[in-house]
Amino acid sequence: MTTTESRGFVGTPVRRREDPALLSGEARFVDDLVVSGALHFALVRSPVAHARIRSVDTTAAASMPGVVAVFTGAELAGDWLGPIPCAWPVTADMKNPPHYPLAVDEVCYAGDGVAVVVATSDALARDAAGSVVVDYEELPAVVDLEDASSDRALVHAALGTNRAYTWELIPDPDAVERAFAEAAHVVSERYIQQRLIPSAMEPRGVLAVPEPFGGNLTLYASTQTPHIVRVMVAATLGMPESKLRVVAPAVGGGFGSKIDVYAEDLLAVALARRLRRPVRWREERSENTQATIHGRGQVQHIELAADAEGRVQAVRVRLLADMGAYLQLVTPGVPLLGAFLYHGVYDIPAYSFSCTAVFTTTTPTDAYRGAGRPEATYAIERAMDALAAKTGIDPAELRRRNYIRAEQFPYASAAGLVFDSGNYHAGLDEALSVVRYDELRAEQADRRARGDRVQLGIGLSSYVEMCGLAPSRVLASLNYGAGGWEAATVRILPTGKVQVVTGSSPHGQGHETAWSQIVADELGVPMEDVEVLHGDTAVSPHGLDTYGSRSLSVGGTAVWLAGQRVLDKARAIAAHQLEAAEDDLEYTSGAFSVRGSPERSLPIQAIAFEAFTAHNLPDGMEANLEASISWDPPNFTFPSGTHVAVVEVDTETGAVRIRTYVAVDDCGNQINPLIVAGQVHGGVAQGVAQALFEEAVYDEAGNLLTSTLADYLVPSAADLPAYTLSSTVTPSPTNPLGVKGVGEAGTIASTPAVMNAVVDALRPRGVTDIVMPASPWRVWEALEASSGETDKEVGA
């Protein structure tokens, strides 16, 4: 950012330009788009977890009012060149059972599609879907991960096992063994990462509109990944990619759940091609909970070996990871996104990680906000508190003793990454000071001594994540099926207005605002002169979309670099017209001028017009002021921070209330602190929700018991606290903006902070773990289990 004068947009809390349309109801989500003559489709979904399909009778449904067509899985089988795609075969021998948009012989989870009804309205399609008769021969359900790994009953009999793969990262096994053999303290912990339902407020939806001639088709989808959807849908349906345009209109949140290529995307295109009419589908919430991916779902074993002073010498992790019934787009890779981070922010010399992935007869899992990193952070941060308890060292002091020190960056981790920059001690110091840690510990001691009904818990969580997904070569080494670059175009139109095209596809993050800030500063133009285009493969043919906190560090950098190229060209034009050497030009306030002769000056808008008329350009120069770039980051970025949760636990009812929540985050340079704060707030809320509220619960037969928002407890404003934010700034050397990413930080940090706080409150009562979510019932049960005296004290 040093090459241009800042106009002062970057780093300031510019109000979002996205907001007026969203606030006034003008924004258009997929289901808001009006297309005359569109048909609606509805899926017949399996009500059972696992069954052979004996027969599907569609005759009654086909004669219902408004019904245009009904198809079974067998009838559409010829439409697919391949199954629903999985782009991440993490090992060469990974098992990947084929999963088609509609099941043909067997359903493997409740919600799996069996048939599709197309009708003149959504209501009539759903009426008729209820009249399709499917004869199921039930097969055993497999829900529990450890049960699944035993292969007692198989999800996919043809595979002969429920294990999809085992992936290991053990750079030096001997070092690990040695560290454990020599350890003064060993902690061995088992944690459950419950399944979560991402629950974006906008359920999914698709609308496929065929053009009357030529075979072109536009797919409007509520997706995070229009570019990936385009490639995958075209490939799966065997249609030329050039004939498919994918548009992500306003998208109502994703959190990872809208990365995937889904059955309904493929069905919409297939049905529109068959019927030569627009077709659309809107997801009901009770479908979303079963037909859209889930997140998390792991059993974690973590062991730490520490010396007498509590310095951790080795970490050893074994995971069982729940894939669900099938592998969606990046399902198998999610544990790998955490695999390198189980040592957290600590300088731990020996590292061992292994993950076994298993199939269950449940909704497929995939990336959910944080994807692998919340799981890793949870395990190491809970284990650090366990070690603190075991050694009698204060949790803050234990962390301080083990942190990677600021002078160690760039830090080569035992797991094989190079951490770009950070200052973990500074984050901790700030967090402890803001929360008044010492006073809290004093209050806690006081309450404990008094035997207060309401006990105080203080939970720390220090985290580091790897963002900026990702250097393409690193992805190659992990067998990921795509790269990690991002594309951008900056063009200055003849009138001097600026168009920015980004391959990153926002759904609430505020790209239009942040990208405008970057480019307005860079080019020295007013923000309102910058227009940001995105989310349409016809406008931005190249892109890898939005997930993994990558948008700013990769996509924003690409935009800035494209702007630099535009300036390079503009400089050449200016030098030519001002009859000066390029080196003699300086660029300030949107104009090139000759050093020492400020009257010899050309504003960028004038240069754009010159580039448009092309009347007087340097020899050989092409017309127009435009540059495109695809930028591949050289490394990940490593945002970090420390969060502190202060909770009050009612030891009679088990109710947990968060009294104070302090978040200190370091996401490098901040383009828009307002947006950064919003991302942290929302991220923290989702992490708190995992700790205290949310869980996808299946019964033994594989029925999802939390299939509505009445049962799946997304918390409201009344259930969550206010947050106190602070930040440290350690610019990333990985990209010229010095940014790191902040979309997932809050979610990653907050779950262990809250759970450490809850356990901290109850540790004197013998409680060492509570399975998430720490509901009143679970807290009460933990108290009951740890002390036979509890009920006597309470009941009186």
Add this chain to the structure above:
Amino acid sequence: MIPAAFEYRRVHTVEDAVAQLGELGDDAKLLAGGHSLLPLMRLRLATPAVVVDIGRVEGLSYVRDEGDQVAIGALTRHRDVEISPVLREMVPLLAHAASQVGDPQVRHRGTIGGSLAHGDPASDLPAVVLALGGTLVAQGPGGRREIPAGEFFTGFLETALEPGEVLVEVRVPASPGGWSFQKFNRRAQDWAIVGVAAVRRNGSSGVALVNMGSTPVRARATEEALASGASVADAAALAAEGLDPPADLNASPEFRAHLARVLVRRALEEAGG
């Protein structure tokens, strides 16, 4: 989802509603505020052939001071119960409990009559009316009759209303003394995992429980113990005596029983002597 198709009939008098119910029998469902019925219809867990909309029946939304009791029209919305000056002064427990039902949007539509007639053991107001010792007034083909709240809730989502009867009024005794409403849930908008409504007046106590059985129930053992002079702590320890609380995702029967004991104690302490 959109509900399955149904026939819609709007009535403007109680007599019309009674006549419709008589004609249609089990095929018909009454729609008042709709906040019990429509969610079930949207999930197609309820598919009535006919919906009889009583929302516009005249003269069923009122709160009347009748001296030693207050009469509330069945179509009085939770919001109107909450802010009624009469109830706030004479039966503050009911006004407060109404402010805890669902969320503001629900309270703008849901009615006291609808809530009671649905007979959901997890709803707040049935327990409140039980604790208060209220009376429900039903109108049927044979005219009006009064049903004591203690006899109204007969089974899971079942009430003493006869097939042709419409609930038209709720009467509760003036209870300006000590009271408490304890609602314990995980999310503010949700039904109570366990709730307690308690009133204490002139030395007698009414204690009723939310979500502690297949119907809204009184904590009889607690009430009897209090009547015979037991301490609050001893009486509260009996809160779950003889009850068969349900199991669900939020609580086991044991945890519910425990919560009932804790919350009844807190309620009695708050209500005072």
Add this chain to the structure above:
Amino acid sequence: MRYWIEAGQVTGRGASEKGVPMRVQVRVNGVEHEDEVEPRVLLVHYLREVVGLTGTNVGCDTSSCGACTVLLDGESVKSCTLLAAQADGHEVTTIEGLASPDGTLHPMQAAFREHHGLQCGYCTPGMVMAAVSLLAEHPSPTEAEVREGLEGNLCRCTGYHNIVKAVLAAAEAAPAPVGR
């Protein structure tokens, strides 16, 4: 305009046979609408698909999320838990009816923007309408009252922090009349 009509004829206001449209008259954002709808049509579907105002969103099927919140005669209601027939003869205000005709945002909308009270924007119309109704009933709420007052509206993006801030700020500013 007809909606989901397959057979039969309109039976008039206040009653309709199964599957047969009925006439409803609803004043939406100050404009009188008279339409024929099937009885099962929910108010939110009526607003979105018949009146053509798509600002009101649907986020769940259990009256839990509040994305569909509109004002019915000035009070917040969940338009997914109301038949269009129940709104017959009433006045509805949607998010589209909140700003001034010249496009000036309502103070609540402006406060949401100023305080970054929205991200993806899907819950926002319902949240704003709920907040407008809340201030109508509690003109000077505490933070806790704002949180309680918004208990019926779920947001997945913001963690509510800035929503609460926005509503408190709007309460500080001079209250504005709602709708028309």
